[in-house]
Amino acid sequence: MANTPIPMSKLKHLLKLHHLGRSKLEISTITGVSRNTIKKYLAVLSELDLTWEELSAKTDHELDVLFCQEPPSAPDKRLVALHAFFETHDKRLRQRGMTLTRLYEIYRRDTADCFGKTAYYKHYRIWKQRTRPSMRIEHKAGDKVFVDYAGERLEYIDPTSGEVCRAEVFVAILGASQLTYVEATASQKVEDFISSCQNALHFFGGAPTAIVTDNLKSAVIKSHRYEPKLNENFEAFADHYGMAVLPARAYKPKDKALVEGAVKITYTKIYAALPRRLPVGLEMLNDRIAELLKTYNTGQFSGRDYSRLEQFRELEEACLQPLPQNRFELRRSLQASVAKNGHINLGPDKHYYSVPYAYIGKKVRVFYNNEQVEIFYRHQPIASHKRVRTPYQYTTDQDHLASHHQVISEWSPEYFRERARAISPEVEHYISMVLLRKQHPEQAFKSCQGILAFARRLGPQRLIKACRRADSFGLYHYKAIEEILKKGLDLQEDASEPRSMPAHNNIRGKDYYASVDSSLSQEQSHD
DSSP states (O other): SSOOOHHHHHHHHHHHHHTOEEEEEEEHHOOOOHHHHHHHHHHHHHHOOOOOHHHTTTTTHHHHHHHTTTOOOOOOOHHHHHHHHHHHHGOOOGSSSSSHHHHHHHHHHOOSSSSOOHHHHHHHHHHHHOOOOOOOOOOTTTTTTEEEEEEOOOEOOOOOOOOOEEEEEEEETTTTTOOEEEEEEEEEHHHHHHHHHHHHHHHHHHHEEEEEOSSSSTEEEEEOOOOOEEHHHHHHHHHHOOEEEOOOOOGGGGGHHHHHHHHHHHHIIIIIIIIIOOBHHHHHHHHHHHHHHHHHSSBBBBSOOBBHHIIIIIGGGGGSSSSSSOOOOEEEEEEEOTTTEEEEEEEETTEEEEGGGTTOEEEEEEEEEEEEEEEEEETTEEEEEEEEOTTTOOOOOOGGHHOOOOOTTOOOOOHHHHHHHHTHHHHHHHHHHHHSSSSSSGGGGHHHHHHHHHHHOOOOHEEEEHHHHHHHTTTSSHHHHHHHHHTTTGGOOTTTTTOOOOOOOOOOOHHHHHHHHHHHHHHHHHH
């Protein structure tokens, strides 16, 4: 038989010319087929013992089977044993450090009549193509976890409102063992996405070295072929568990083909098996999913005698990184400008936190969680505070303030009373009245500071007299003292002292009224 089969049309022409009695030389001249090839085909024809009518009725496929295919031979015992070795040990190639060469050393050690290395590689490639032709990537144990969301959502009843809600379905699968985790979540927002990823790691009992995600916004802010921009919170989550983030290329589903397949299996093994009655709340829905997921992971692979869970415990469980003691806590972030008073505003709480005064006017990045507020400038930490949710209040670190700001931060009603008391009791009384006249004492701090500053500029005696004069008129504010000192009214006599009446012809004076009183009394006595 020819090594390279000729086209069926030419084979039929060759056989017809032979039936017509043409010689091999004539057939070769007419068809262009060598005489040796013609001789081999005619030798097969002579063994078939078929008439021309029977032969011409055969289809192309039947002629190919008769003339071009090798007859079946007895199976090679060595090859059968090699294929059995591949069936048993192929999954060991997913262990970290295991190679096909090391596997050959095991095969040669345990097999007396073994193939050579070249034949071993050749038969492995052929066996691999026949058993798993679609497999392109070999996943190492503990290397990657693939995560994605199912396209179809599940329904549940909101326990508070009674409304029917639709839940997103998160799917995660380990590359080597194909152990799968499925969870229903309220949304695909970063909080729910990170929570689902974290739950998957705790379900597996460890963390792989990398996590492969789709380009959803909760993981990738901006996709790029070479340097995608990751979500800061998701990147912090991956760092917490010692994983690298490997976003799949946009529009390249083969990069995450494993999880795409897991999503399809989820539809058949979980979606279709869920009871028709809607669960009340996400918790009940996830309880139902967990039961079906356990059955799925403990069920045997198609055509194999082991399950995903068994494969995980044998190959991958020991290769995962241990989980940290504390679970990851999501940190939110925002950009803020440092105000002139050296504080930033945490918008969600409307609370103010101090930063070192050198950063006044700078834009900083604020990271915060339920307990802590951290402030960074150009990726360097500059301040850290315990989170306080009281609105419109200040949390201040004294070390952050400039020297004059530190003095201001120490202001209090007692502070100003003590300073005024050091000058005189009259000034202390006046400052106390200024503090009392304001709805809140802090509103009067600036006024008190300005009033006491006059003692340094003009001397304590003038301030004492000005306070005494303003107090006599019931005027308790900075402007009153400023006007008195500006116009020099403190240098005049005190308003409380009596003044003598000036002499004038038009002014009668007290003597006039005294004489009038005596005259009236005399007239009354005569009467």
